[in-house]
Amino acid sequence: MEFSFSSSASKIVHSTAFTSLESGDIIMLAVACLLIYLAIWKKFEPLLLLPMGFGCLLANIPMSMMASTDTGGLLNFFYQGIKHEILPPLIFMGVGALTDFGPLLANPITLLLGAAAQIGVYMTLIGAVYLGFNMQEASAIGIIGGADGPTSIFLASKLAPHLLAPIAVAAYSYMSLVPLIQPPIMKLLTTEEERKIKMEQLKPISQTVKIIFPVAVTIVCCLMLPGVTPLLGMLMLGNMFRESGVTARLHETAETHLINIVTILLALAVGSSMTADSFLRLETLKIIALGLLAFSFATAGGVIFGKIMCKLSGGKINPLIGSAGVSAVPMAARVSQKVGADTDPSNFLLMHAMGPNVAGVIGSAVAAGVFLSLFGDAGSGIDTHAALAPIIGTPEPGMQALATIVEAIKK
Amino acid sequence: MEASVSAAVNVSILAMSVIFTVLVILIFTIKALVKLIPYEAPPPARKVSSSRPPGQDDQVAAITATLAAHMGKRPDEFRIINIQSR
Numbered sequence: 001m002e003f004s005f006s007s008s009a010s011k012i013v014h015s016t017a018f019t020s021l022e023s024g025d026i027i028m029l030a031v032a033c034l035l036i037y038l039a040i041w042k043k044f045e046p047l048l049l050l051p052m053g054f055g056c057l058l059a060n061i062p063m064s065m066m067a068s069t070d071t072g073g074l075l076n077f078f079y080q081g082i083k084h085e086i087l088p089p090l091i092f093m094g095v096g097a098l099t100d101f102g103p104l105l106a107n108p109i110t111l112l113l114g115a116a117a118q119i120g121v122y123m124t125l126i127g128a129v130y131l132g133f134n135m136q137e138a139s140a141i142g143i144i145g146g147a148d149g150p151t152s153i154f155l156a157s158k159l160a161p162h163l164l165a166p167i168a169v170a171a172y173s174y175m176s177l178v179p180l181i182q183p184p185i186m187k188l189l190t191t192e193e194e195r196k197i198k199m200e201q202l203k204p205i206s207q208t209v210k211i212i213f214p215v216a217v218t219i220v221c222c223l224m225l226p227g228v229t230p231l232l233g234m235l236m237l238g239n240m241f242r243e244s245g246v247t248a249r250l251h252e253t254a255e256t257h258l259i260n261i262v263t264i265l266l267a268l269a270v271g272s273s274m275t276a277d278s279f280l281r282l283e284t285l286k287i288i289a290l291g292l293l294a295f296s297f298a299t300a301g302g303v304i305f306g307k308i309m310c311k312l313s314g315g316k317i318n319p320l321i322g323s324a325g326v327s328a329v330p331m332a333a334r335v336s337q338k339v340g341a342d343t344d345p346s347n348f349l350l351m352h353a354m355g356p357n358v359a360g361v362i363g364s365a366v367a368a369g370v371f372l373s374l375f376g377d378a379g380s381g382i383d384t385h386a387a388l389a390p391i392i393g394t395p396e397p398g399m400q401a402l403a404t405i406v407e408a409i410k411k
Numbered sequence: 412m413e414a415s416v417s418a419a420v421n422v423s424i425l426a427m428s429v430i431f432t433v434l435v436i437l438i439f440t441i442k443a444l445v446k447l448i449p450y451e452a453p454p455p456a457r458k459v460s461s462s463r464p465p466g467q468d469d470q471v472a473a474i475t476a477t478l479a480a481h482m483g484k485r486p487d488e489f490r491i492i493n494i495q496s497r
Binding site: 104105108109111112114115118119121122123125126128129130135138203204205206208209212213216217220221224225359362363366367370371374 | 412415416418419420422423425426427429430431433434435436437438440441442444445448449450451452
């Protein structure tokens with residue numbers, strides 16, 4: 001083979017990605033750098049936005065085979081974890097292992113605040129339909145109001161996979177902005193007297209109740225909304241590890257190493273779906289705007305319901321804990337504490353706000369379950385045998401073979 | 412468009428009703444659990460009473476170390492239970 005310096009140099013130049021770089025890729029590389037900047041210098045959900053931004057960076061380098069759609073590429077394998085609903089439920093297991101449901105059990109009425117905050121989901125649903133999205137897409141966008149990243153990703157991957165990237169980015173960006181978005185709304189909707197209300201100390205809860213609770217939630221919620229079982233079931237399993245007292249190693253793994261590993265895979269996979277084709281669209285801007293609407297309405301819904309409960313309880317409930325009904329745990333509860341302490345430094349609302357905060361996690365998962373029941377394929381008779389046929393073989397010939405063997409034994 | 416928005420409003424009302432129903436069932440479940448299995452405070456931890464008056468611990472440690480060296484034993488092989496001053 002004859003070696004020519006000029007032809008070899010030309011070949012190397014043509015094999016670089018520069019020749020394939022398009023304007024869309026350049027814009028997405030800038031978006032990736034922006035996410036990395038926000039994560040590192042502005043501390044916006046850095047654990048998620050940093051790997052997400054880097055995943056976006058990798059996915060938009062032409063010829064790198066790192067986009068979620070590049071079959072056989074590294075991040076395509078990670079993306080299978082989202083596509084096949086593996087990673088979000090594993091995150092939920094870690095969240096369950098980290099969550100203490102004690103404040104909720106001590107004051108179960110605060111579950112209603114977690115339900116009320118879901119109003120943000122439905123106001124956004126209506127807004128999204130008004131802006132031209134179909135019902136499945138609007139549901140996936142609406143769940144941003146649940147302020148729950150894994151639930152948003154889970155639902156988007158089932159109902160609107162083409163909108164996964166903007167929905168995930170909007171959900172996590174606004175979650176990191178909870179301390180900025182919520183306080184003005186909370187102050188606008190409450191009086192100073194309401195913000196000063198001191199709540200009674202929470203009663204202690206039996207450990208047995210804490211152990212039975214995950215089983216009870218799983219039975220009640222998953223029987224009513226089977227579509228949400230992967231999320232809620234894993235959340236409760238993680239909490240079972242925590243409360244049972246006999247699985248210390250599993251609890252430790254779920255709340256530390258497992259959730260960290262899955263976070264890396266999930267964020268990289270989401271980042272890899274942020275390509276120019278899927279992200280640089282008018283829909284993305286609409287979703288970003290609707291996300292802000294979702295968080296604002298969710299906060300307002302929780303606070304207004306908190307005011308109603310305050311009136312009904314004779315002033316025993318501080319309405320500020322209602323804003324914690326959005327599930328961003330524990331950031332939303334900390335915001336309730338901070339706004340309360342700003343008015344009266346001796347008022348400690350944190351533990352009271354943790355009740356609606358964890359109720360918000362359950363509430364947003366239930367909201368997702370309702371959407372799946374209405375618009376997904378959950379419970380509509382998935383042909384499991386057909387789905388598994390490529391792996392385990394067609395069941396009918398297997399049954400025929402078994403019948404033949406039984407006949408032979410009989411003879 | 413109006414039909415779609417109207418459908419979205421209906422879906423929202425239905426879904427909020429379902430969420431409140433599920434969570435109200437959970438509230439009653441929790442209340443029943445808390446009522447059936449009330450919290451019992453753990454028994455207070457027993458205080459380990461020392462027969463030695465306060466301030467003798469240093470003396471006991473010094474005597475233990477000296478005796479251990481004298482007897483050629485480890486300090487944990489014997490125990491000083493009382494010191495009487497004359």
